Amino acid sequence: MTAAATGAATVRPAAVTDRGALEAVIRSDATFRDDEVAVALELVDGGLAGSSDYLLRVAELDGAVVGYLCYGPTPMTARTFDLYWIVVAAAARGRGVAGTLVRAMEAELRDGGGGNVRIETSETDGYGAARRLYEKLGYPLAGTFPDFYGPGDALLVYYRTI
Amino acid sequence: MTAAATGAATVRPAAVTDRGALEAVIRSDATFRDDEVAVALELVDGGLAGSSDYLLRVAELDGAVVGYLCYGPTPMTARTFDLYWIVVAAAARGRGVAGTLVRAMEAELRDGGGGNVRIETSETDGYGAARRLYEKLGYPLAGTFPDFYGPGDALLVYYRTI
Numbered sequence: 380m381t382a383a384a385t386g387a388a389t390v391r392p393a394a395v396t397d398r399g400a401l402e403a404v405i406r407s408d409a410t411f412r413d414d415e416v417a418v419a420l421e422l423v424d425g426g427l428a429g430s431s432d433y434l435l436r437v438a439e440l441d442g443a444v445v446g447y448l449c450y451g452p453t454p455m456t457a458r459t460f461d462l463y464w465i466v467v468a469a470a471a472r473g474r475g476v477a478g479t480l481v482r483a484m485e486a487e488l489r490d491g492g493g494g495n496v497r498i499e500t501s502e503t504d505g506y507g508a509a510r511r512l513y514e515k516l517g518y519p520l521a522g523t524f525p526d527f528y529g530p531g532d533a534l535l536v537y538y539r540t541i
Numbered sequence: 542m543t544a545a546a547t548g549a550a551t552v553r554p555a556a557v558t559d560r561g562a563l564e565a566v567i568r569s570d571a572t573f574r575d576d577e578v579a580v581a582l583e584l585v586d587g588g589l590a591g592s593s594d595y596l597l598r599v600a601e602l603d604g605a606v607v608g609y610l611c612y613g614p615t616p617m618t619a620r621t622f623d624l625y626w627i628v629v630a631a632a633a634r635g636r637g638v639a640g641t642l643v644r645a646m647e648a649e650l651r652d653g654g655g656g657n658v659r660i661e662t663s664e665t666d667g668y669g670a671a672r673r674l675y676e677k678l679g680y681p682l683a684g685t686f687p688d689f690y691g692p693g694d695a696l697l698v699y700y701r702t703i
Binding site (some may be wrong): 393456459484522538540 | 549577580615616617618619620621657659675683684685686687689690691692698700702
């Protein structure tokens, strides 16, 4: 990754050989607490093991893995999906990688006949960029749950039909 | 259970010996599809095995198990709890059993220093009694997610700080 990099991100399914790069992407993000890193890696390992509950899509820029998205079918629903995690390496931000990942997921859902996407996030400052991204991509805020994660840390839920 | 029964329900933690009675309670409820029965039983078995994620409380009327509630700490939160299931045997309805179960859960949360309770349910007719119960017990509707479970079947989320 250099300042001269100008290509757009490409998205593909994750492979087992991406494990190290995905962990590095997660650990580059200072927003995540240790227990959150552990949960993120648990889903990554589930996805890499071929679980149909956790679908992993990685973004590459100039041949390097710089981010990923993990989504999957919401249990007990017909065509609703949770976007569980989306992470972009700190060094690759500002290049539209996250938006490219979300659009790739939406294209897959459309190919499968459409569906709904639910995204849960936090109201704290560390998630401001994520909230702005979801709003920019057209995800309305469908619910607010005060103090959900902890005092002063609400759960915000975005929801959109694709 | 007879028409002459008049006592109020009592609530206690579930014991392994309740397994058969709990399954009978679940199967008495025609609202649940087979996949929902399977999920309910999975949580019951988790709770009976001593999981701290699924806390089971059973209601008794006149010495018989007539309902149960399953709740547990919401992952990655400080003091938020999901009320996963509340089921009352078809033959024991109209005697305040569900409300007694919810109040018992709330009393436990207060004893532990308080917290938030999240309840997810459906907008379909089969869940009308559940929705009325939550509203009567003071749980505000915090989010609505159209077509979440399937076409015309929204997810409704109630949320309250205890």
